[in-house]
Amino acid sequence: MEVVNVVMDATFSGAPGKDPAGRAHPGTLGTLAAVERRVLWLSTAIIDHANRVRPNPTGLKVGGHQASSASMTSIMTALWFHTLTAEDRVSVKPHASPVLHAINYLLGELDESYLTTLRAFGGLQSYPSRSKDPDRVDYSTGSVGIGATAPLWGALARRYVEGRFGGAGTGRQYSLLGDAELDEGAIWEAVQDPVVSSLGEVTWIVDLNRQSLDRVVPGIAAGRLQGMFTAAGWQVLTLKYGHLLRELFARPGGEALRTRIDAMGNPEYQRLLRCTADQLRERLPGTGSTAGPIAGLIAQLDDTTLLAALRNLGGHDLGALLEAYDTIDDTRPTVIFAYTVKGHGLPTEGHPQNHSSLLTADQMGPLAERLGADLDRPWDLFPQGSAEASLCAAAAERLRRPEREPRQPPALPADLGRPAPAGTGHTQQALGRALLDLTRRAPEAAGRIVTVSPDVSSTTNLGGWLNKVGVWSATEGTDWFADDAETILHWREKPTGQHVELGIAETNLVGLLGELGATWSRWGQPLLPIGVVYDPFVNRALEPWSFGMYAGGQSILVGTPSGVTLAPEGGAHQSITTPSLGTEQPGCVSYEPAFAIDTEWCLLAALGNLGQPKGSSAYLRLSTRPVDQSLAAVPADPAARERRRRQVVAGAYRLRRHDKPVVTIAAMGALVPEALAAAERLQALGHGADVVCVTSPDLLFRALQARRGLAEEPDWILDRAFPADRATPLVTVLDGHPHTLAFLATVHQVPVTTLGVTRFGQCGALDDVYRYHGIDGDSVIAAALDLID
Structure with missing residues (x-):
């Protein structure tokens, strides 16, 4: 274990720098300490103004974390005003956002008018936000553990872009996190992933203040934590004493x-x-x-x-911090355990309940005097010509990044022109085939695709794609089975590969998706990332994926196979709630196609929305149920085919049209064959039935909201799929929770019966499982007859 404890030299003044022996020039630490005091004052005052000064007619607590910010001021001052370069990126722990804004203000990156807007509408956000804060934020944080791990995936995304397209440069990826954040399992899933051990540009700095929200942590077990990082191949530096x-x-x-x-x-x-x-x-x-x-x-x-x-303590010793930053080994990831005091320098320091406590008016005055600030002029900058102002100006110049114009993603065809498949097939197969077709029909766009999988590539039909494009690796690997005639999947690792294989951890998968999907805004190089995961485990990955979208990451998540259609797999592997996730997730469009050609069209539409300022992510829920592809009845005429395609990607199309319908069956995904069979049997009973194939309940709901004046979306698809002159009682059926399609009855205010899955699954044959959940053909017919009567 490496322990760094450095004796700080005497006071200094001047710009950051070193003498030939590697020590800071006399004067640097004194100036740096003055800047640190101003950062502490500004971060405290920003929170104070939001809670005590700004009018609050509702009386609702505004909040903020003065103590959590104070424990980070030394660490962040030393980093920004001495160590960082323009190419570095930093993820700041959520509760230290006021420190980040204070630093950006001193660097000239934030206008003074924003200092009074913390947690106000349109102002500084509660936690660092790439998409909502007015100043520069490298990573959105807020959900504990997710922001800390983001720079790992940011480092990999940067390497991928730099290796394939250039322009991403170099630079370290820093995470500033609290010690309590190490309780999160997502941290350790990321640390131990095999791909992480080679990311030498990654540096984590742990604010070891030994307090959580509610208490002083009785045994932080720093030695055990350090040992866990060491075992994962990280360099471990410990700053305990000043x-x-x-x-x-x-x-x-x-x-x-x-x-x-x-x-x-x-x-x-x-x-x-x-x-x-x-x-x-x-x-x-x-x-x-x-x-x-x-x-x-x-x-x-x-x-x-x-x-x-x-x-x-070492985490408040500027000299020790600078030495530690200069000791980072760029050949492997580094973690620095910096011992700190929560609330350091504030009247609340060390108090077990200081997490959300706020200084009083009586405490702010003496604090301003001690820190060299003016309570009546809280936002004063350093005087022009002072050593502190020069230090801030030099740091601002060093950290200035060139403006990058985002490159427009390559054009994608709306239709690959493949004839509608004959025979049986399933939507999961269609995914792999569409990717291969893209390499031939649109090679430039295909070159921007990068797929990610948590060890399920072969079982989700990506084998052909992998054989074509190879597996990404920082260095060339040897395919020891290249000459084995019985080997079908060839694992060719190379820097030009377009597939990234991670360990079995869904949070890592979507964390990487978020960063691959943000390269268009970081370096102006758009990627088209697709992550494939078993649908039952999508919920496990949903929070970090959602956070990635909040931060501007645009990607496609494919959940496959799905639902109780996985009949022999049993209840633990049968997803119920995932069909409605897209409807509930901002920044995302969800699709659940029933046929191979629909899958191709939906995938192309989703890819076309990636890598651009007004783009969006997508969720595709696919199945391994073999379906007769002729049931899709794709028109042969080019114009009619295009009309069908437009309806597919808009959310629904009328698959079966009766002359005199008395009931409509709206079905989605794997249950469309049951709906068609039920319609045939109803006709034999003398009851005409229309069948609507729903491909996106998400887009249909948006269209309905737009029709009511509650959204700005096109609503034409409602007239095509559910024309008013054919409004009849409605049966909805899907392999998932029935509430997903229940809103369709409100299009024309018709009676409705919603069929779906509301119980844990069972093992069994497909017919038995469908019957158990009441989504088989008999159940559809019974529901329709009840409505007709």
Whole structure:
């Protein structure tokens, strides 16, 4: 384990730099410390203004995290004003967003008018947001664990773009995260993924303040955490003590003091932070044989030095931080455990309930005076010509990024022109075939596609695509089975590969999708990312995928195979809620096609929405149920075929049209054959039935909202799929929860029966399972007859 504890040199002033021995020039740390104090003041004042100064007629708590921001000011000041380059990217822990805005303000990246708008409508967001904040934010954070891992996938996305297209440059990817964030399983799923161990540009800095939202963490087990990172191949640096404590440790009695602090539990240490100097002299020595030497040592210190020494942790020592940043090994990922005090420098420092506490008006005045600020002029910048202003200006110039015009994604055909498939087939097969067809019909667009899978490539019909484009790897790999005649899937690893294989962790898959889908806005190079995952596990991945979309990432998530149609797999592998996810997810269009040709058209439409400012993500729910493809009845006439395609990608089309319908059956995905068979049997009973094939309940719902004046979407598809002159009672059926299509009855306010899956699944033959859930042909006919009567 590498431990870095650096003695800070004497005071300095001047611009950042080093002498030939590698030490900071005299003057740098003094100036840097003054900037740090201003960052602490600004971040505290931003929160104070939002809660105490700005009018709040509703009385609703605004909130903010002054203590969580204070523990990060040293770490972030040293990083931005000394270490970062223009090509670096930083993910900032959610509760430190005011620190980021304070720094951006000092760098000239944020107008003063925004400092009074934290958590106000149209103002600074609660947590860093790439898409909503007015200043530069590299990564959206807020959902614990997701923002921390994003730079891992950002590093991989940058490498992919740089290797294939250029223009992404180099640069480190930093994550600034709180120690409590390490409780999240998503952290460790990402850390242990095999692809991560080679990402030497990744650096995590852990704000080890030993507090969570509710309490002082009784045993943070830093050693265990460090060992876990070491085992994953990371460089581990630990900043525990600052220069003052280290100097005391070198004195007589110092070793006893160090042993006492090392062995001290977190709650006891935090309690000492709340003590006066007299109380500290009484409590710090403790009991036993070391008490005397410790008492003798601290007796030599004045009160100010004693109080400062207890707070002198490595995460607040600028010299130690700069040295640690310069010690990063770029050949492997690095994690820096920086010991800090929550609320450092504030009256609330170390208090176990300081997480959301706010300073009072009486506390803000003395704080401003101590930090060199003016309570009446809280947003003052450093005077022109001062060392601090020069340091800020130099940092701003160093961090200035060139403007990049986003490249327009390559044109995609709306239709690959393939004749409608004959015989039986399923929508999952159609995915792989469409990707291969694109390499021939639209090679430029196909060259922008990158697929991602958590170890399910072969079982989701991507084998042919992989054989064609290869697997992405930073270095060329050897395909040891290339000469094996019985090997069908060839695993050719190369820097030009277009498929990324991850371990079995869905959160990693969608985390990478989000970053691959954001390259158009980061480096002006659009990618067309497609992630394939078993549909039963989509819910596990939904939160980080949603967060990726919130941050501007545009991608396609394919859930396949799906539903209780996976009859022999049993209830644990049968998805119920996924059909409605697209309807409920902003920034996403969902499709569940029934036929191979519909899958091709939906995929092309989804790809055409990626990699652009007003683009969107897509979710495709596919199936492995073999379906007679002739049931699609695709028109042979080119104009009629195009009309069908437009309706497919708009959300629905009328698949069966009776002269005198008395009931309409709206079906989706794998259940369309049951709907068609039911319509035939109803006709034999003397009841005409129309059948509507729904491809996107999401788009139909948007059209309905638009018709009611609640959205700005085209609504023409409603007139095509559900014309008013053919409005009849409605039966909806799908392999998923019935509420997904229930809204269709409101198009013309008709009676409706909604069939679907509301219970955990069962193993069995397909007919048995459909019958068990009431989505078989008999159930559709019974529902229709009830409505007709």
